[in-house]
Amino acid sequence: MxxxxxxxxxxxxxxxxxxxxxxxxxxxxxxxxxxxxxxxxxxxxxxxxxxTTAQAFRAQRSGFLAVTLPSINNANFASTHRALTQSLVGTDLQLLLGITNYRVEEEERLMRQLLARRPEAVVLTGGHHNAATRKLLVSINVPVIEIWDLPPDPIGHVVGFSNAGAMALVVAHLVETGRRKFGFIGASADSDTRGAERRHGAVEAARTFGLPEIVQLDAGPAPVSMSDGARAVEKAGDILHNLDALICVSDPVAFGAMMALQRMGLTVPDDIGVTGFGAFEIARIATPRITTVDVGAEQIGQEAGLAILSLLNGSQSSDAPLRITLTPKLQPGNST
The missing domain is CATH 1.10.260.40 (lambda repressor-like DNA-binding domains)
Incomplete structure (x- = not known):
């Protein structure tokens, strides 16, 4: 050497x-x-x-942004990360990425490590954090942006959408197609807060329409996959014959559920409808094409990046918290 x-x-x-x-x-x-x-x-x-270490020390700048994602394997989170990165092209800012694996305890551990690098802004996926993480973030004097959610008590700035409201679109669509009895396939309780909000949104929407209580089909701890969706359907057994549709927490879960239904001799959508969430590529190429909801994963990253730049260059006051709300869009397919 x-x-x-x-x-x-x-x-x-x-x-x-x-x-x-x-x-x-x-x-x-x-x-x-x-x-x-x-x-x-x-x-x-x-x-x-x-x-650049010495230069950053003298200028009291690190050039880093701390970002947490639940998973990098999820195509939507990857799109958000990619768009956020692209929005910073031409600047001297770089991302420090931490993966929480859907665990608030891991988010706290990552935050302690990432904040030690003196980031110039923090981007968190989701609005649910434990008390220790929240205390850390409230105490730092840099912009904090929560994405993919609309927390009722945000730490700072927000770029997100209503998960419950998005799922209400799905329920309304199923009602329009003449369906009344639903099952919901999602992660175990408390392992995915955004998934729990989707489940809550579906349940509340069903009650608004005067429908029977939605049957909960547990797909295991988050993150749930195609295989988990398939297993949830297989475990449901005869329950399926009493349902008009399965509402799935994501498109991959919906795809797994459809494959299991086909193996069981049930036809989608004639025997039972299936919906997903997230407008993943697999929803478009599946047969039948999966009814889903586009939440604007790429736009979330773009808006977060633009917000960070405006906050750091002073064109947006940090004393006036941003709340950028995206509107999810239903994408009907052939699965309903």
């Missing part, structure tokens, strides 16, 4: 002083374009990597 390339090495290669190299690499306006180009060419030739 060769010796580490230093700023002095770059200065010798470019024929300038180390101070000029430092100014050129941090986009100092006192260095003209020609010299800045010369320095960057020398740095690239030698493989020099500019260490």
């Amino acid at each position: 060769g010796a580490r390339v230093t700023m002095r090495d770059v200065a010798r290669e470019a024929g300038v002083s180390p101070m000029t190299v430092s100014r050129a690499l941090k986009q100092d306006g006192s260095v003209n374009t020609a010299t800045r180009t010369l320095v960057r060419q020398a740095a690239d030739k030698l493989g020099y990597v500019y260490d």
Whole structure:
């Protein structure tokens, strides 16, 4: 392994002083374009990597944004992350990502680690946190944005939608198709707060329509998958013959449920309807195409990124909390 390339090495290669190299690499306006180009060419030739730690310390900036997601395997959360990242292109901001695995205790552990890096803003998926995490976030003097939810008592700023309201769209659609008796397939209680809100939204909407109580079909702890949806259907057995439709917490769960129903000799949607949630790609390519709800996963990331930039550059006052509410859209398919 060769010796580490230093700023002095770059200065010798470019024929300038180390101070000029430092100014050129941090986009100092006192260095003209020609010299800045010369320095960057020398740095690239030698493989020099500019260490921004000291600069950040002096400027009281880290250049980091702390972001938590429940899972990176979920295509919708991945879309949100990708859009958030794209919204920061052209800035000097980078994401520090933590995966909570749907556990508030893990979110607390991650927050303690991420906050030690002095992020300039924090983005949290969901509005449900334990007391320790909330105390940490209330005490920091940086923007906090909760996404994918509309918490009743937000810590700071919000970019989200009503999970319960989105599921009410599904129930109304099923009623319009003449269905009255529903089952709900979702994660075990308390393991997925957004899933629980969807279940609550479906139950309340059914009561509003004067329908029978929705049958709860437990798919296991979050995150629930296609296989979990299939197993929930298989365990339900004869209960299915008394239902008109299965309301699923997500499109992958709905797809798994449909496959299990077909293996059991039940036809979708003639024998029983199936709905999903999230407008995943699998909903569009499944046969039959799955009725779902588009919640704007990519737009959530875009709006969060724009909010962060406006808060950090001062064009949006942090004293006036943002509450950006997205409107979910029902996408009827052939499964209902």
